[in-house]
Amino acid sequence: MRDVADFAPLLLHWFSSHARALPWRRDYDPYAVWVSEIMAQQTQMDRVVDYFNRFMARFPDIGALAAAPEDAVLKAWEGLGYYSRARNLLAAARIVQAEHGGRFPADFDAIRALPGIGDYTAGAVASIAFGADTVAVDANVLRVLARVCDIDAPVKEPAGKARVLAVARSLLPPGRARDYNQALMELGALVCRPKNPDCQACPVADVCQARHLGIVADRPVLTKTRDITPLLVATGVLFQAGRIFIQKRLPAGAWGNLWEFPGGRIEDGEMPDAAIVREFAEETAFATEVAAKLAVIRHGYTTFRVTLHCFLLRLPGHAEAAPLPAPVLTAAQESRWVLPGELSGFAFPAGHRKLIDQLANSLWIL
Numbered sequence: 001m002r003d004v005a006d007f008a009p010l011l012l013h014w015f016s017s018h019a020r021a022l023p024w025r026r027d028y029d030p031y032a033v034w035v036s037e038i039m040a041q042q043t044q045m046d047r048v049v050d051y052f053n054r055f056m057a058r059f060p061d062i063g064a065l066a067a068a069p070e071d072a073v074l075k076a077w078e079g080l081g082y083y084s085r086a087r088n089l090l091a092a093a094r095i096v097q098a099e100h101g102g103r104f105p106a107d108f109d110a111i112r113a114l115p116g117i118g119d120y121t122a123g124a125v126a127s128i129a130f131g132a133d134t135v136a137v138d139a140n141v142l143r144v145l146a147r148v149c150d151i152d153a154p155v156k157e158p159a160g161k162a163r164v165l166a167v168a169r170s171l172l173p174p175g176r177a178r179d180y181n182q183a184l185m186e187l188g189a190l191v192c193r194p195k196n197p198d199c200q201a202c203p204v205a206d207v208c209q210a211r212h213l214g215i216v217a218d219r220p221v222l223t224k225t226r227d228i229t230p231l232l233v234a235t236g237v238l239f240q241a242g243r244i245f246i247q248k249r250l251p252a253g254a255w256g257n258l259w260e261f262p263g264g265r266i267e268d269g270e271m272p273d274a275a276i277v278r279e280f281a282e283e284t285a286f287a288t289e290v291a292a293k294l295a296v297i298r299h300g301y302t303t304f305r306v307t308l309h310c311f312l313l314r315l316p317g318h319a320e321a322a323p324l325p326a327p328v329l330t331a332a333q334e335s336r337w338v339l340p341g342e343l344s345g346f347a348f349p350a351g352h353r354k355l356i357d358q359l360a361n362s363l364w365i366l
């Protein structure tokens, strides 16, 4: 998997050859960009292009729009729906005409102050029309970045949205916001679709966490926070004679037939390190001891928010040269003692895959 620092270069390279030839992209005139952004809210792009071309023919610049009677603007909007957009467009054009000398303002705050313009549209116009280093996070961008960066909070809740915004800003290459924002939206519209994303053809697949973890269907998280069920789980990496114990889950249930490190729910009042020794004994009959705490991994899936306490385990008294013992499996169909470098060849649930990624950076265990 490549570093997320490669995300923007890969995205921009793809956009340079896959950008749709949309009329407002010819010269990025601010008036045209603004009209297109307002029309694109709640409307499919194919329909936007037809309406946009007719609208621009009827009202070719801000002056023409500002001077138009409202009935004429509504008529040009007929069939697009959400008519407050048309009324706000007209009101904003008159403000631009009266207060900005007919020139669309370039400053984010001045754009944001116009009727019908929120954070997204202000960011989009400021970046696409004027090249300002602002982000523009719409539903497409929320979805793409929640998948690429494995954001496991509901993206329509303030906390989740704030995480996406922070990621969008951190990945924005200075001076390239025009293409970066459009490329993100384009990727969401054409490749990283809500259903059936085309990961095979995706230009950022090598940096996409959700794809790496096999949880694309779980991202973005849309469930409201109040519906989330917290789960406390302990898991153990039993490391003995240079090998790690893994087991293959039973076919039924969540993650059936995937491989895992043994473990399970932490019971009420139980300490995580006690829970993993108990779980390991129940699932394998191995009497283990905790050698170290490896990590606490937080991971969301469907309606659960899992806190995974991860431990390094040993078999006390086991001589390094002695054969590795066979388990008595109660919660798995098969087991292996594998070399650390072999873990990448097995399919693990996302939480365990995250743990493996962290182990890869823990040279002391390898």
Ligand code: SF4
Pocket: 144, 147, 148, 191, 192, 193, 197, 198, 199, 200, 202, 203, 204, 205, 208, 210, 211, 216
């Ligand atoms: S790899 Fe798949 S999930 Fe990830 S960004 Fe690309 S299309 Fe979306």
